[in-house]
Amino acid sequence: xxxxxxxxxxxxxxxxxxxxxSNGNILSNVIYTQSIHxxxxxxxxxxxxxxxxxxxxxxxxxxxxxxxxxxxxxxAIAYTQSPGLIGSLLVGSCFAKSYAQALNIPTIAVNHMQAxxxxxxxxxxxxxFPFLCLTVSGGHTQIVLCKSPLMQEIIGTTIDDAAGxxxxxxxxxxxxxxxxxxxxxxxxxxxxxLTYKFAEPQIQGLNYSFSGVxxxxxxxLQAQKKLNEQFISENMHHLCASIQHxxxxxxxxxxxxxxxxxxxxxxxxxxxxSANSGLRKALQEYGVKYxxxxxxxxxxxxxxxAAMIAITAxxxxxNNEFASYNDIASARx
Numbered sequence: 001x002x003x004x005x006x007x008x009x010x011x012x013x014x015x016x017x018x019x020x021x022s023n024g025n026i027l028s029n030v031i032y033t034q035s036i037h038x039x040x041x042x043x044x045x046x047x048x049x050x051x052x053x054x055x056x057x058x059x060x061x062x063x064x065x066x067x068x069x070x071x072x073x074x075x076a077i078a079y080t081q082s083p084g085l086i087g088s089l090l091v092g093s094c095f096a097k098s099y100a101q102a103l104n105i106p107t108i109a110v111n112h113m114q115a116x117x118x119x120x121x122x123x124x125x126x127x128x129f130p131f132l133c134l135t136v137s138g139g140h141t142q143i144v145l146c147k148s149p150l151m152q153e154i155i156g157t158t159i160d161d162a163a164g165x166x167x168x169x170x171x172x173x174x175x176x177x178x179x180x181x182x183x184x185x186x187x188x189x190x191x192x193x194l195t196y197k198f199a200e201p202q203i204q205g206l207n208y209s210f211s212g213v214x215x216x217x218x219x220x221l222q223a224q225k226k227l228n229e230q231f232i233s234e235n236m237h238h239l240c241a242s243i244q245h246x247x248x249x250x251x252x253x254x255x256x257x258x259x260x261x262x263x264x265x266x267x268x269x270x271x272x273x274s275a276n277s278g279l280r281k282a283l284q285e286y287g288v289k290y291x292x293x294x295x296x297x298x299x300x301x302x303x304x305x306a307a308m309i310a311i312t313a314x315x316x317x318x319n320n321e322f323a324s325y326n327d328i329a330s331a332r333x
Contacts, residue, residue, distance in 0.1 A: 004317055005069050007060070007077045007099075008310035011092030012084025012112045014048045016055040018063035019306035024314050026122055027067035029300060029307040030059050041178045049087035056095050063306075074105055076322070078313030081109035082330035083139070089329035097325050108313040109323035113333065114152055115308040116270040117144050119301040122311050127295045131266035134255045134283075136273035138164035138181075141208050141251070143258045149315040155262075156206030156254055163247055164273045166210040170217050170243045174232055184240045185276050191241030196220065198246045206258050208250065217243060244278045252282050259290065268295040275302040 003022050010017040014034040020027045032055045037043045064070065079096035080089060093109075100107045117133045120126065127146075135142045141163045143156035161169075164181060171180020176187075199216035201209040221239075224231040232239065259267060269283055280296050287294035301307055316322075 003073075004314065005074050006108070006310055006313050006317060007063070007071075007074050008110070008306045008313055009056070009060070009077070009079045009092045009096050010112075010304055010306040010309045011052045011056070011088045012080045013088060013304055014043045014051075015304040016052050016059050017304065017306035017309075018056075018060045019310040020063050020067040020069050021307075021310035021314050022067070022069065024311070026307045026310060027069060028063040029305055029310075030062045030066065031300070031303075031305050032059050038178055041172065043085070045085045045087050048085055049091055052088055052091040056091060071103060074103060076100070076106045076108050076313065076317055077103075078108040078110050078309055078316075080112050080115070080309055081323070081327065083112055083333050084329075084331060086329060086331040089331070093329045101325065106322040107325065107327075108316050108321065109327050110309045110312045110316070111333065112304075112309075113140055113142065115312040117146055117152060117268070118149060118312045118315070119270050119297045119305075119308040120268040120295050121149065122301055122307055123298065125295065127266040127268055127293065129266075130262075130264055131268055131295075132255070132258055132262065132264050133268040133270055134251060134274075135271045136163045136251065136269065136279070137271035138162060138168060138273075140271065141210070143206055143255060145258075145262065145264070149312070150319060150321070156208065156258060158208040158210060159203065161210040161214065163208070163210055163251060164271070166214055166247055167244075167273065167276075169214050173218055173221055174236065174239060181273065181276070184244055185278060187237050187240035188244040188278060189241075191237030191239070193241040193245030195235075195238035196242040198242065200246065200250055206254050206261070208254060210247070210250070213246060213250070244276070248276075248278050248282050251279065252286055256286065256290065259292065265290070265292045266295075267292045270297060270302065272303045275299050
């Protein structure tokens with residue numbers, strides 16, 4: 001069988017990434033993270049776009065070098081079409097389209113969230129279909145029923161804020177620098193998760209809500225600081241552990257409900273927050289307790305990366321799902 005080689009580009013936010021896949025095997029996955037945003041406490045869209053323009057060629061060249069594949073051996077070029085920062089998406093999509101036209105090969109447009117789910121298919125062991133995937137990031141929180149690589153149904157989602165945002169905003173309240181989610185995780189490992197109790201939403205069905213959790217944390221910290229200005233610094237480890245415990249408890253409660261409702265015991269996680277050690281541990285513990293088969297991607301496939309775009313593009317290539325050069329990027333799903 002002739003090899004199917006695809007170059008994939010990911011540029012939805014502040015990571016510039018390129019990956020090359022051959023017959024379903026990831027040969028390279030290069031990620032350049034823009035550290036400039038740390039001093040601003042969040043991603044600056046205009047700066048992100050400019051840095052993508054600067055970095056995309058070197059990242060692609062490195063992906064070629066690692067993979068051993070040359071551009072003339074490519075069968076298609078894939079790119080993230082949505083969702084994300086529109087300026088960032090346009091850099092990746094315009095690069096992919098112009099490059100594909102120059103090589104006279106097709107393009108494949110990939111949904112960023114669909115790709116997160118399929119990051120679980122990059123390496124063995126792989127989940128059997130159908131499986132459930134809890135996809136958790138800074139902008140999204142979803143429970144996805146995956147019936148096949150290209151048949152995904154969102155059966156639960158957040159009605160307001162995402163879990164990743166709850167982590168980052170809580171970190172900001174604690175005075176931790178951006179990105180705060182990983183720092184909460186680090187501090188939480190030294191604290192007691194049951195020290196403080198925060199509000200848990202009572203949302204019907206499989207949907208999530210995290211706005212109330214953030215408000216509960218904010219009001220609690222404001223009240224405590226009136227009594228003791230050093231409260232946060234003196235109790236940082238316990239605060240982080242309690243916040244992390246609360247968010248993970250909310251996530252897992254709905255995931256358990258989804259498993260019981262569907263009868264599915266093949267359970268995955270994906271997205272940037274799936275790198276959280278507490279969430280990974282909770283999934284494994286639930287797996288033992290409820291006899292789930294659990295799957296967790298490698299760390300490099302949890303955050304934004306082009307390998308997940310590549311694996312999704314591979315399945316779309318097999319299904320002849322190619323994009324038009326007129327297809328446009330979209331900030332929303």
